[in-house]
Amino acid sequence: MNAGWEWITDPANWHGSDGIPVRLAEHVGYTLLVLLVALAIGLPLGLFIAHAGQRAAFAVINTANGARALPTLGLLVLIFLLSTGSDVAALIPLVILAIPPILVNAYEGIRQVEPQVRDAARGMGMTGRQVLFRVELPIAVPLILLGARTAAVQVVATATVAAYINLGGLGGYIMDGILLREYGEAVGGSVLVVLLAVSVQGLFTLFTHLVTPRGLRKEHA
Amino acid sequence: MISFKGVTKRYADGTVAVDGLDLELATGEITVFVGPSGCGKTTTLRMINRMVEPTSGVIAIDGVDVTTRPAAELRRGIGYVIQQGGLFPHRTVLDNVATVPLLLGWDKKKARERARELLPRVGLDAALGARYPHQLSGGQQQRVGVARALAADPPVLLMDEPFSAVDPVVRAGLQEEFLRLQAELHKTIVFVTHDIDEAVRLGHRIAVFAKGGHVAQYATPRELLAAPEPGFVTEFLGGERGLRKLRFFAELDATPEAARPGSGEAPGATALGEAPDA
Ligand SMILES: Nc1ncnc2c1ncn2[C@@H]1O[C@H](COP(=O)(O)OP(=O)(O)OP(=O)(O)O)[C@@H](O)[C@H]1O
Numbered sequence: 001m002n003a004g005w006e007w008i009t010d011p012a013n014w015h016g017s018d019g020i021p022v023r024l025a026e027h028v029g030y031t032l033l034v035l036l037v038a039l040a041i042g043l044p045l046g047l048f049i050a051h052a053g054q055r056a057a058f059a060v061i062n063t064a065n066g067a068r069a070l071p072t073l074g075l076l077v078l079i080f081l082l083s084t085g086s087d088v089a090a091l092i093p094l095v096i097l098a099i100p101p102i103l104v105n106a107y108e109g110i111r112q113v114e115p116q117v118r119d120a121a122r123g124m125g126m127t128g129r130q131v132l133f134r135v136e137l138p139i140a141v142p143l144i145l146l147g148a149r150t151a152a153v154q155v156v157a158t159a160t161v162a163a164y165i166n167l168g169g170l171g172g173y174i175m176d177g178i179l180l181r182e183y184g185e186a187v188g189g190s191v192l193v194v195l196l197a198v199s200v201q202g203l204f205t206l207f208t209h210l211v212t213p214r215g216l217r218k219e220h221a
Numbered sequence: 222m223i224s225f226k227g228v229t230k231r232y233a234d235g236t237v238a239v240d241g242l243d244l245e246l247a248t249g250e251i252t253v254f255v256g257p258s259g260c261g262k263t264t265t266l267r268m269i270n271r272m273v274e275p276t277s278g279v280i281a282i283d284g285v286d287v288t289t290r291p292a293a294e295l296r297r298g299i300g301y302v303i304q305q306g307g308l309f310p311h312r313t314v315l316d317n318v319a320t321v322p323l324l325l326g327w328d329k330k331k332a333r334e335r336a337r338e339l340l341p342r343v344g345l346d347a348a349l350g351a352r353y354p355h356q357l358s359g360g361q362q363q364r365v366g367v368a369r370a371l372a373a374d375p376p377v378l379l380m381d382e383p384f385s386a387v388d389p390v391v392r393a394g395l396q397e398e399f400l401r402l403q404a405e406l407h408k409t410i411v412f413v414t415h416d417i418d419e420a421v422r423l424g425h426r427i428a429v430f431a432k433g434g435h436v437a438q439y440a441t442p443r444e445l446l447a448a449p450e451p452g453f454v455t456e457f458l459g460g461e462r463g464l465r466k467l468r469f470f471a472e473l474d475a476t477p478e479a480a481r482p483g484s485g486e487a488p489g490a491t492a493l494g495e496a497p498d499a
């Protein structure tokens with residue numbers, strides 16, 4: 001642990017193309033990219049199945065949850081080999097990992113809207129689209145963001161595997177550290193990953209608080 | 222006028238909720254649908270604003286078949302108070318009330334203005350406008366539901382057990398104000414309840430629904446109490462004992478109000494209060 005701290009605080013590790021700021025930026029970049037792609041797929045899909053039949057919803061959710069059990073590293077290597085080494089392809093396993101929490105929470109977020117509320121919205125003369133954007137989505141926001149937060153933290157932690165195929169990120173320190181028996185570097189890298197995950201979690205919590213409609217904030221109840 | 226001609230609703234599972242209904246509801250009057258649970262009151266009500274589509278038959282408002290109008294547009298012109306409010310939890314009271322005006326394209330300021338002026342009319346303190354639904358009592362929520370249905374000043378109002386979730390004292394107050402409001406507004410109101418006292422109190426006309434979705438008797442409260450159909454209707458009114466009680470309270474209700482709100486303008490209305498001396 002001490003060796004890790006020494007490594008982190010060593011100014012030498014904060015410079016150059018291999019320095020902490022660059023690796024951190026790479027890591028954050030991957031995470032953001034993965035998260036955006038996962039949102040672009042998982043969110044509409046979750047909203048869609050929330051309005052589709054029960055059967056379709058269960059099929060999709062079970063598939064998504066099943067995908068969570070795939071070994072990320074194995075998948076990564078496989079896709080890397082199949083895709084002749086494209087960077088972007090390497091992020092596919094991470095996307096697959098990030099989709100289930102987003103999808104399931106979007107689905108749950110919409111499903112938990114009280115039937116009377118949805119009914120009233122239609123009864124007032126809202127179109128299907130207006131019901132979705134003016135009523136269902138705002139009410140589902142806290143759960144959707146919770147899903148995104150879970151996904152983000154998972155991706156931050158798992159993006160370390162990108163290092164296995166030389167894509168950098170904080171995982172590189174951990175791998176190099178282990179391979180070269182520089183345990184300070186390995187521990188330091190791990191600590192950075194944890195710190196990043198905690199920050200992401202904190203940022204999401206703050207953001208969720210800010211965008212949750214006031215009427216839905218539990219402390220007012 | 223709202224008319225039902227040979228209207229039947231059979232749900233996908235085969236349940237016949239409404240069976241060959243013929244009914245005419247007069248403009249500017251309160252028509253009450255009353256009857257035991259599951260006899261098709263809500264279904265009948267919701268066919269008026271196309272929340273439920275009839276399996277056969279025609280429902281027309283002022284001669285226009287409701288199915289000829291796009292559902293969303295039709296609904297914006299019909300006030301709808303659903304049981305238990307169904308208020309939007311993420312919107313303030315004011316924004317809840319402003320819903321339909323906003324859907325109709327009013328600008329935000331005007332819609333809020335309208336909502337603000339409606340609150341006192343349904344007996345709500347203006348300060349409640351900034352609150353969220355969960356910060357209101359049950360009775361206040363019901364009032365917001367009524368204000369929301371009234372916001373765009375629709376000529377027709379559908380109310381599905383709007384006062385059922387509150388205690389009897391609050392309910393009596395809500396009914397009182399509801400009648401006062403109707404005296405000013407002269408809406409065509411369809412009011413569902415399974416409380417016969419409420420039906421007698423509020424209705425210009427009462428349709429007593431029986432199981433299987435048909436109307437056992439359609440009459441003014443006075444006629445209903447004076448000559449209930451033997452069998453189901455009489456039973457539903459509580460038999461001879463129940464009827465005596467109902468008649469007694471109906472007289473009591475009628476006496477102090479020389480002219481029942483709205484009845485003067487309603488053609489053909491034979492409301493309780495119209496002939497207090499009878
Ligand atoms: N969506 C639906 N699918 C199938 N059957 C339904 C549906 N909605 C209502 N029903 C059935 O239709 C019948 C009439 O229901 P409806 O809700 O119109 O009764 P109601 O008179 O309003 O009852 P309550 O007083 O309990 O509200 C009932 O048997 C009910 O179970």
Ligand SMILES: [Mg+2]
Binds near residue numbers: 262
């Ligand atoms: Mg009902």
